[in-house]
Amino acid sequence: MALEDTLTGPVFDRFRDLVYRKAGIALGSTKKSLLVSRLAKRAKDCGCQSFQDYYDAVTQATDGEEFLNMLDCITTNKTDFFREPVHFSFLRDVILTSVGTERRLKVWSAACSSGEEPYSIAMTITDTIQQAERWDWRILASDISTRVLAQAKSGRYEMDRVERLPSDALRRHFLKGTGSAKGTVKVKPTLADHIAFRRINLMDEVYPIKTQLDVIFCRNVMIYFDRTTQESVLRKFFRYLKVGGYLFVGHSESLQWVPNPFTYVAPTIYRKG
Ligand SMILES: C[S@@+](CC[C@H](N)C(=O)[O-])C[C@H]1O[C@@H](n2cnc3c(N)ncnc32)[C@H](O)[C@@H]1O
Numbered sequence: 001m002a003l004e005d006t007l008t009g010p011v012f013d014r015f016r017d018l019v020y021r022k023a024g025i026a027l028g029s030t031k032k033s034l035l036v037s038r039l040a041k042r043a044k045d046c047g048c049q050s051f052q053d054y055y056d057a058v059t060q061a062t063d064g065e066e067f068l069n070m071l072d073c074i075t076t077n078k079t080d081f082f083r084e085p086v087h088f089s090f091l092r093d094v095i096l097t098s099v100g101t102e103r104r105l106k107v108w109s110a111a112c113s114s115g116e117e118p119y120s121i122a123m124t125i126t127d128t129i130q131q132a133e134r135w136d137w138r139i140l141a142s143d144i145s146t147r148v149l150a151q152a153k154s155g156r157y158e159m160d161r162v163e164r165l166p167s168d169a170l171r172r173h174f175l176k177g178t179g180s181a182k183g184t185v186k187v188k189p190t191l192a193d194h195i196a197f198r199r200i201n202l203m204d205e206v207y208p209i210k211t212q213l214d215v216i217f218c219r220n221v222m223i224y225f226d227r228t229t230q231e232s233v234l235r236k237f238f239r240y241l242k243v244g245g246y247l248f249v250g251h252s253e254s255l256q257w258v259p260n261p262f263t264y265v266a267p268t269i270y271r272k273g
Contacts, residue, residue, distance in 0.1 A: 004040050006050035007032060014055050015039075023071055024203045024233070038073045044062035066147055075224060077148050078211060079113040081165055082120045085104065087248045090269060091121065091250070095215060095246060096128045105137040106213050108200060108240070111221035112141040115152025115187075121217065123173050123193040130175050133190075140209065142200035154196045155187035212242045219268075222249035227258055234260040243273040 007015075017028045025226050027035065045052035046066070058066045083089055099105055106123065110117040118141035124130045156177070162170055162185055174185035200205060200207055202221065216237050222230050235245055238261045247262060247270040249255065255262065255270060262270035 001026065001050075003043055003048065003050055004036050007036050007109065010054060014054045015051070016056075017068075018059065019071070019074065020226075022067065022203065023201065023224075024226075024229040025071075025075065025224040026229070027074075037073070040068065042069060042073050062206060064131055065157075066148075068144070072145050072147055074144075075221075077113045077145065078220075079116045080137045081162065082117045083117065084251055086267070087269070088124050090246075090248075090266070091124050091126045091215065096125065099214065103135045105135065105215075106211055107137075107139045108209070108213050108217070109139060109141045109219040110200065110237075112143050112149075112152055112217075113140060113145075114148045114199075115155065115197075116157075117141070117189050117217055118152070118195050119155070119173075119191055122124075123169060125194075126173075126191065126256065127169070137143050137194055139195045140198065140213075142198045143196050144199065144201045146199055149197050149199060155192050156181070157186075158183050159185060172184060187259070202236075203229070207236065209238060209240050212257045213240050213245055214242055215246045216241060216246070217248045219248060220253070221251060222253050229259045230255075231260065234258065238262065238272055245272050246270065247272075 012032050012035065019025045019027055038187065039051070039054065046054060046057050048054040048057060049100075051220040058070050061067070076112055088151060096105075107121055109121060112118050118139045121139055125137055129135055138246055141152060143152070145200070162174065167177070173188055177186060198208065202218075218233075218237065222233065225233065241247065246265070249268050249270070251268055253268065255264075260270075262272060265271050
């Protein structure tokens with residue numbers, strides 16, 4: 001029997017429970033064919049003969065690494081520089097003009113994928129604040145996936161990823177690769193030095209964050225969660241935000257139907273208090 005034909009109802013339920021319990025991702029019963037198409041190759045690469053074999057490989061790996069590989073196959077890491085630009089305009093025009101005399105700013109890019117989001121935040125900050133080097137501004141960039149985090153941390157991108165950035169932004173914030181890195185660019189330390197990359201699973205009860213945040217970007221990940229999980233994540237975000245702090249969510253993630261303690265500001269933009 002081909003591996004593709006071995007995802008029986010009970011085996012699918014096992015994967016579904018595991019993914020929900022560990023990553024909060026809710027796979028509806030219609031997602032069976034998606035799981036087959038996304039996981040079959042990975043399962044074969046791991047030498048498995050069936051989906052049950054692959055389930056065993058995922059759950060028995062003591063370092064949890066295969067679970068993360070599996071998750072990378074299921075979720076999309078799609079992102080872009082200045083994706084959903086309205087959030088960056090709001091950051092520039094509303095938030096950065098009102099942070100005031102404290103000269104401190106702490107932003108969390110939760111589910112940052114390969115880093116385009118935190119680097120876009122960093123570009124917005126340095127391009128807006130006068131004498132940004134005198135400010136204490138920091139960005140925490142996190143994701144559940146160690147693979148995308150490694151890419152984010154490297155700060156290196158293929159030229160086609162940045163081709164839509166204005167040429168002066170490209171010049172100011174990126175270094176052109178030479179030799180074997182030709183055709184790529186690397187984020188300059190003036191941005192990168194302000195960003196800490198960490199693996200954080202949004203399902204964790206407690207996040208490793210000590211100082212309260214001014215802004216949280218959590219975009220295009222809650223769409224994978226069911227309402228109960230969204231509600232619990234939103235309650236945690238509320239705890240970690242300063243009063244007056246802002247939350248940005250993805251364009252298709254309106255909180256309208258999810259009980260939450262935030263004040264609505266504009267579509268996909270919310271505030272604490
Ligand atoms: C589509 S990307 C969003 C990237 C970026 N925020 C944006 O909007 O362009 C979704 C990311 O969520 C991450 N993710 C999925 N489940 C997660 C969880 N439970 N905790 C943290 N990150 C998670 C995935 O690894 C993926 O990189």
